[in-house]
Amino acid sequence: MTRHQKKHWVLQVCRQLTRLTVLALVVTIVYLSLYAHYRAAKAMEDEQFLDGVNGTVLKRIDQHVSEMEEPQAFLDDYKGTLWSMRVAGVDVADPLAAAEMTATSKAIHWPLLLSIVIPVGITVLLGRVFCSWMCPAGLLFEWAQGLRRLLRLAEIKPGNVRFSHHNKYVLLSVGLLMGLIFGLPTFALIYPPAVLSRLTHAVIFGTAFTGMVVVLGVMLAVEVFVSPRWWCRTMCAGGALYALLSWARPVRVKLLRSKCTGCRDCEPVCPMGIYPVAKSNSIECDNCGLCLRHCPDDALVFSIGLPGERGRSRDHKSPTRNKSTLAKTASVLAFTLTMLWSSSANAHHILGLPHYSYKENYPQAPTLEYPATTGPYDLVMTSYPGKPVPGESANVAFYIKDRNTLAPYAQQVKVRLIQTSTFGSNKVLVPPTTVDAFDKTHKISMVFPDEGEYIVELTMDVEGQTEVIPFLVVAGDPTATASVLIVIGVGMVGFIVIVRAIKIKRARRDAQRNGESSSAPPVVA
Amino acid sequence: MKRRDFIKNTLATAATVGCAAALGPLGMPGAPSPTNAAVPLRPPGALDEDDFLSRCIRCMRCIDACPNNTIVPLDDGFGEETQSTPAIKARRQACMLCQGVEGEYLKCGEACPTGALEPVRKNAQDIQEKVDMGTAEIDFELCYSYNNWSCGACFRACPFPGQAMTIGMWERPQVNPDFCIGCGLCERACIRYPQAVRVKPKSERGQTPARKPAPMPKPRWGAES
Numbered sequence: 025m026t027r028h029q030k031k032h033w034v035l036q037v038c039r040q041l042t043r044l045t046v047l048a049l050v051v052t053i054v055y056l057s058l059y060a061h062y063r064a065a066k067a068m069e070d071e072q073f074l075d076g077v078n079g080t081v082l083k084r085i086d087q088h089v090s091e092m093e094e095p096q097a098f099l100d101d102y103k104g105t106l107w108s109m110r111v112a113g114v115d116v117a118d119p120l121a122a123a124e125m126t127a128t129s130k131a132i133h134w135p136l137l138l139s140i141v142i143p144v145g146i147t148v149l150l151g152r153v154f155c156s157w158m159c160p161a162g163l164l165f166e167w168a169q170g171l172r173r174l175l176r177l178a179e180i181k182p183g184n185v186r187f188s189h190h191n192k193y194v195l196l197s198v199g200l201l202m203g204l205i206f207g208l209p210t211f212a213l214i215y216p217p218a219v220l221s222r223l224t225h226a227v228i229f230g231t232a233f234t235g236m237v238v239v240l241g242v243m244l245a246v247e248v249f250v251s252p253r254w255w256c257r258t259m260c261a262g263g264a265l266y267a268l269l270s271w272a273r274p275v276r277v278k279l280l281r282s283k284c285t286g287c288r289d290c291e292p293v294c295p296m297g298i299y300p301v302a303k304s305n306s307i308e309c310d311n312c313g314l315c316l317r318h319c320p321d322d323a324l325v326f327s328i329g330l331p332g333e334r335g336r337s338r339d340h341k342s343p344t345r346n347k348s349t350l351a352k353t354a355s356v357l358a359f360t361l362t363m364l365w366s367s368s369a370n371a372h373h374i375l376g377l378p379h380y381s382y383k384e385n386y387p388q389a390p391t392l393e394y395p396a397t398t399g400p401y402d403l404v405m406t407s408y409p410g411k412p413v414p415g416e417s418a419n420v421a422f423y424i425k426d427r428n429t430l431a432p433y434a435q436q437v438k439v440r441l442i443q444t445s446t447f448g449s450n451k452v453l454v455p456p457t458t459v460d461a462f463d464k465t466h467k468i469s470m471v472f473p474d475e476g477e478y479i480v481e482l483t484m485d486v487e488g489q490t491e492v493i494p495f496l497v498v499a500g501d502p503t504a505t506a507s508v509l510i511v512i513g514v515g516m517v518g519f520i521v522i523v524r525a526i527k528i529k530r531a532r533r534d535a536q537r538n539g540e541s542s543s544a545p546p547v548v549a
Numbered sequence: 550m551k552r553r554d555f556i557k558n559t560l561a562t563a564a565t566v567g568c569a570a571a572l573g574p575l576g577m578p579g580a581p582s583p584t585n586a587a588v589p590l591r592p593p594g595a596l597d598e599d600d601f602l603s604r605c606i607r608c609m610r611c612i613d614a615c616p617n618n619t620i621v622p623l624d625d626g627f628g629e630e631t632q633s634t635p636a637i638k639a640r641r642q643a644c645m646l647c648q649g650v651e652g653e654y655l656k657c658g659e660a661c662p663t664g665a666l667e668p669v670r671k672n673a674q675d676i677q678e679k680v681d682m683g684t685a686e687i688d689f690e691l692c693y694s695y696n697n698w699s700c701g702a703c704f705r706a707c708p709f710p711g712q713a714m715t716i717g718m719w720e721r722p723q724v725n726p727d728f729c730i731g732c733g734l735c736e737r738a739c740i741r742y743p744q745a746v747r748v749k750p751k752s753e754r755g756q757t758p759a760r761k762p763a764p765m766p767k768p769r770w771g772a773e774s
Contacts, residue, residue, distance in 0.1 A: 060616070061616070105610075208603060214568075214572060232624035259561075
């Protein structure tokens with residue numbers, strides 16, 4: 025390793041550390057927010073709320089934060105996700121978030137635009153460093169390349185389809201235009217750093233996150249099976265915006281033509297899939313510095329120069345320049361259109377002082393409600409506890425009300441409980457039971473024996489006709505059962521893949537051995 | 550080869566745009582949510598539903614900022630376009646209007662980076678002026694106080710007692726829509742289930758066809774079996 029390479033090896037270590045720091049920051053901010061909730065609810069004083077991983081982390085945070093002079097002011101300074109975040113009291117937002125929000129709302133919101141000043145400034149000066157030095161999704165996708173090696177080990181050939189770098193500019197312009205037309209955001213739902221950091225939030229706060237896992241899973245599947253670094257290179261609208269902003273960056277990779285021997289060692293290591301010797305000036309370059317690290321001739325260096333100076337090394341003119349201009353111009357146009365379409369919003373400030381107070385918080389248990397309608401009746405089924413606990417009795421109440429007269433239904437109804445089954449037939453647990461109206465509702469107590477899905481079936485008389493209304497009730501957490509099934513399925517597929525890989529490897533070895541012993545052509549099993 | 554590349558890239562981009570649009574603007578309406586509301590109850594200071602959805606960037610900052618853990622990100626019960634947007638499920642936790650918390654503004658509006666939630670000062674006048682999450686509605690058939698028991702839990706929970714909610718003989722509550730801001734504290738406090746008082750989100754007001762307000766029941770003196 026030459027001195028030059030050693031220096032850039034350190035640079036790469038710094039890059040990975042910066043990324044891990046950003047990831048740690050995202051996780052820490054979520055935990056600080058969770059801690060703020062616990063603190064406000066005075067739950068830090070009660071051991072029963074502090075179990076598991078979250079409890080341990082929260083206790084740790086409590087040790088440090090409670091010693092501060094103004095803990096609440098400190099906590100208020102850390103909020104949000106990578107899409108828009110408050111760090112140490114400074115608002116920072118992704119430029120794509122600001123662009124998209126401006127498009128969807130057609131209004132310019134100055135606080136949001138001010139919060140993109142720092143990221144835009146960094147990009148204009150240092151290039152697309154968000155992609156290479158900060159984005160946690162980039163880290164995820166980089167690690168996913170390891171999975172491709174694993175696939176090769178398992179004798180499955182991962183695809184290597186090359187898509188055009190221009191696609192992301194098309195996606196950026198189409199997305200902004202869709203925002204302008206429909207008034208609803210799309211990038212917020214697919215932009216990987218935003219999704220990943222929202223996923224972290226959902227996991228730690230214990231809210232629903234299946235949708236985000238699906239989005240990231242699909243992207244990862246394409247990365248692993250179809251095209252390496254597909255998203256960052258060719259699809260990321262955020263990357264496209266950063267690339268356009270980095271057009272005049274003073275810090276860029278420079279080729280020392282006198283030293284380059286044309287070995288092309290830098291080509292396969294480039295995460296953005298460009299050939300650094302020919303295209304180090306391209307806006308696709310995210311200044312990650314990997315090519316510097318892998319150049320055996322020390323021919324690639326970082327240079328700092330005024331935007332005008334880069335013209336000197338432009339003799340390697342990209343043959344695709346003209347094609348790409350169209351896509352890039354389109355996204356710049358879409359961006360301009362967004363800004364022109366939007367108008368400034370007004371600020372609202374009125375002064376005053378608080379004069380009343382409410383601190384009581386009732387410990388009222390939540391109830392789940394299942395609405396339905398039939399004929400002139402509005403129905404609502406509630407259960408207490410809100411989510412039935414398997415094996416424990418749950419109170420189920422039906423409230424049936426005439427939509428027009430607002431009178432409750434006073435006749436008898438019949439209720440039946442059926443346990444659904446994924447494999448095999450459904451089981452009737454409670455045979456049709458007659459329930460009288462009591463105090464305006466029809467109440468019945470039931471036991472849901474296992475985790476899983478049940479149907480509570482209500483039979484009632486609607487204007488002389490018998491109507492059957494089914495309500496789907498979930499007891500416990502049946503996803504636990506589903507995840508066991510998924511694990512078994514994945515295990516079986518994995519077993520088949522491994523057996524197949526061993527067979528192929530053995531056949532190849534036998535073929536080689538045959539080839540050595542006799543000159544017969546190798547037989548592929 | 551050139552044409553093939555063009556088709557390949559166009560297809561890849563179109564597929565990505567299609568999937569993204571299916572998640573967002575062109576998404577299918579979600580499965581009916583296990584609650585009675587057709588639209589979600591938004592945090593205090595929220596713009597009208599359409600404006601709110603176009604402004605909100607789903608950054609979770611209001612959810613982080615809420616001191617009472619009241620605001621939750623929606624799952625797809627209200628349609629794909631509302632995914633991860635903040636909402637209040639009053640029966641789970643209602644908005645306490647940041648009472649007993651330091652600060653000049655309601656925390657969620659202060660945290661919002663896009664103006665989807667307007668900043669609202671923590672005084673009665675500003676809250677009355679700017680906060681309109683919805684209006685509480687009482688089901689007189691279910692309410693204990695109108696059915697021979699005396700309760701009054703909702704009145705005691707109301708942050709504007711005597712204005713947003715008044716109380717009559719046997720603690721029979723009445724909602725004054727001019728003052729009610731839809732914080733949901735009465736819904737949360739109701740001891741009946743299904744609960745007798747619910748907040749109707751403001752965006753539902755425009756959607757439902759004009760209907761006569763529920764007639765006030767006549768006072769029923771004495772027991773009535």
